[in-house]
Amino acid sequence: MTPIHEPLSEEAAARLVQVAALTKSPFVIRGGGTRSLHAAPEGADVLSARGLSGIVAYNPAEMTMTARAGTPLEVVEAALAEKRQMLAFEPPDLRGVLGSSGIPTIGGVFAANASGPRRLTAGAARDSLLGLRFVNGRGEVVKAGGRVMKNVTGLDLVKLLAGSHGALAFITEVTFRLLPVPETAVTILVSGLNDAEAAAAMATAMSMSVEVSGAAHLPESVRGRFAGGALPEGAATALRLEGLSASVEVRAQKLAAAMAGFGPVARLDAEVTARLWREIRDAAPYADGTARPLWRVSVAPTAGQQLVAALRLETGVDAFYDWQGGLVWLRMEAAPETALLRRYIKAVGGGHATLLRARPEVLAAGEAFQPQAEAVAALQGRVKASFDPDGLFVSRMMG
Template identity: 45%
Template sequence: MTTIIDQLAPADEAELSEILTAASGDRQPLRILGGGTRTETAHIAGTPLDVSAISGVVTYEPGEMTLIARAGTPLPEIEAMLEAEGQSLAFEPPDLRGVLGGRGIPTIGGAIAANASGPRRIRTGACRDHLLGLRFVDGPGRILRNGGRVMKNVTGLDLSRLLCGSHGTLGVLTEVAIKTLPHAQARATLGFHGIDELRALGIFSKALATPYEVSGAAFLDGTAWLRIEGLPPQVEYRQQRLLEMFGAHDIQTLDGAATRELWRGLRDVAHFAGDLPLWRILVKPTDAAAIVARLHDLGGQVSLDWGGGLIWYCGPGEASSLRQIAPHATLVRRGGVPGPAFPPEAPAITRLSQELRRRFDPAGILNPGLMDS
């Protein structure tokens, strides 16, 4: 174990276990860091615990479409390795460095801890849906393992889904097993310009109800975008059918290269880079239009993803005002806004969350206050 300017930096899982055992005994709060690109944590009290050195691919079997990697492995390294084999992480984890001003490199553990899911979620599911298993160290320093290396071996209590999205408050991830999928050989995008959010939601609803496997449905700056991916003949066929379906619109079509560039920016919320408060809001797509109208009254800007199921709001507004409009609003970039970053939970969920934390982190040392202050 090394200590760098009051920062703990374990080299492996065993050292991490030793650190957590000691910290738990002393009730010393810890602030968990990987790449530092997912969540603002500077406001959390505690000694920084940098786990980025617990890194490296353990095994990758393209034929089995299975990847096992240590949690600190950089995402770009994993994505390049998969690309060379014609595969990808289908959940399309966003890179929020531009949004949060992070200088680090996103890690696979950070993506799992945040359940980071990009535009393709509407087609392939969320990050946790591709997680086969994991290893982690809990608050008292116990090394735990759950799940398997293939879907048929994932039995028993599914701690993997519990840890995915817990933001390091239940345990520190050390290794993850993930299902990979072949990447799309072809892709195209249809753009509907000069419309508002209400019309965009109508387009999304109609397109997503078709069998044409739309893999992205987003709205930004007066344009609704629909993405199609697959084998070249499939993409050509689906694109033609959608063009016929929406023939009354003036539709722009983007080729594969332009599609990749556009959706990378939409995935990473590059359009809202800056210093203003940024909110991530989960809604029912059927409620999106009413919520967006009220958000516009606050004076900020809005974009949509997941066919209207995800709203990004950038601009002024107090936390109480935002959550009165949209209860499931998470403050991704504070921009001077005080108060809880995560939305309040229902009383029953709060009791369950507290009991889980008492089980996995009885001393309360892991990212204390991150998800409730």
């Protein structure tokens, strides 16, 4: 059984890493254990942030919060809800699609750069991250960034660690900015569009001054698995508007009029809108209890539907689109088709694919992440050597 270390303080975590550095003993870093389906490499212990829990500081007036890395995400969100504030980037909960347990942590969210539908307008998780504290591979405690946006000291270092998946350092504390909860939200839904038509409709909507905060396309193969099957017949192209009620009403009328030229238009109220975008965020149609390969693919918004169309000519796939078509949730019906997928990603202009789910032996083959270009890989190697010279931190997907 893999040993699991859960230090209760930053100092205790630093001592563990210092000892590991002397013995050259590797660690796999874990938050709440919700995102990883990869077994720990042989000989590696688990270093968990779960014991580092609690909100350190919350300033609603400045809309910033500092929390220890192992703080459950639900604790953070409950505290924010009391002040009608929220995390701007809508972190997804992938336990359903991964069939995993555990409790998502705020440190794991930033370590994975986990970002949902509002990334289009509010940015990714890393764009909300103001500062952090971490233990590097030498067992040194390092602070980067600050608690206010104007303090940019160390900000690039902060961005570097966001999305590093535990490969560079053990994050112990994070400071991040917040947004007010919108007064209301509605979704303008266009029905019956094919993938290419939907890409054109979403591009038109995003070019308008109506401030669309979410743009997704749900082909007919998945449409019935959203919102309890309450969406109109045919593929659904969903466009979300948020804000003050009076403003949303005016913008919704303008957007609906523009979308009428693409197909039948419907409007979803705030309650159905909240459910729909939560399900889009969490890739709910693929929470099917299977191990069928599931890819999360990021490409240019116009390239998503081109990628899926090319793949459908050669293999069985099911897909839907977020981020105006730039994020493709792609489920293979049999094998992961890794080489085929990456060949077509290159053909449509490049991007990034992460294999989130597959049979254990497939995940063990080590092809979950997109290979980097030679120059980028060399740069990553130099960064890794600076943070973790002995290679103590063995990266794997984390939560």
